[in-house]
Amino acid sequence: FWTRERKYFPRQLILRSRLPPSCKATTASDNYLKARRSVKLRIEDLTKFVEDGSRSITNNLKSHLENSKAARAAQLEKLSQRTTRKLDELTSLDVSYGCWMRNETMLLNDEIRRSFDALERAVVPNVGQIMSMLKDLQSEVSKCAECADKNVTSCREHVVPTEFAKCVDERLDEATLMLNRVSKEARLKLAEIVKFRETVIKAHEMTAEEVMELNHRKSAELSKYLERCIVKLKKANK
DSSP states (O other): OOOOOOOOOOHHHHHHHHSOOSOOOOOHHHHHHHHHHHHHHHHHHHHHHHHHHHHHHHHHHHHHHHHHHHHHHHHHHHHHHHHHHHHHHHHHHOHHHHHHHHHHHHHHHHHHHHHHHHHHHHHHHHHHHHHHHHHHHHHHHHHHHHHHHHHHHGGGGOOSHHHHHHHHHHHHHHHHHHHHHHHHHHHHHHHHHHHHHHHHHHHHHHHHHHHHHHHHHHHHHHHHHHHHHHHHHHHHTO
């Protein structure tokens, strides 16, 4: 009997022929979506950089002011404790004079508190200016981010594929340049704000040291005066 010759092909070749082609053409829509993702990631990085920088500046400033306030409160408490013991001893020796000196001490403590309050009020405008500078920077970055994103999305108005693809390429370049410029400006602005913050902190520290030193001298003079009064009253009561 006559038989047809059978041809055998490797199984791998048969399976491979059934697979879809591995090469896929990139469409204008693909490029558009890729451009949108690229711009979105750049915006997220820029926004995070500005937010982190702003947070660092405000936290550092807040920490300094809180530490300074705590130091002043500690000094006031220490001065109060130092004079209270001597006032109690003075009052035990002479009630009338002790009460009078206690009133004088209260006046001095009020004066010290007012000096601390004035110190705290003096730094408020500078703190407000720093906050305003950060707010303006964040607003500017936000506006630029919105503009860069809209710059790319506006290409959807084109219905002709070639025009759409050309628009995406051009607008992506424009958005990239825009974000690069704002990123550079943001870095410079944050550096400027950091420098201003350091100037504010240094000036506040110097003023605080002067105020605390003056209050320390006044309190020390009062303490010495109370000590002399106690010594004289003890001698007089012998």
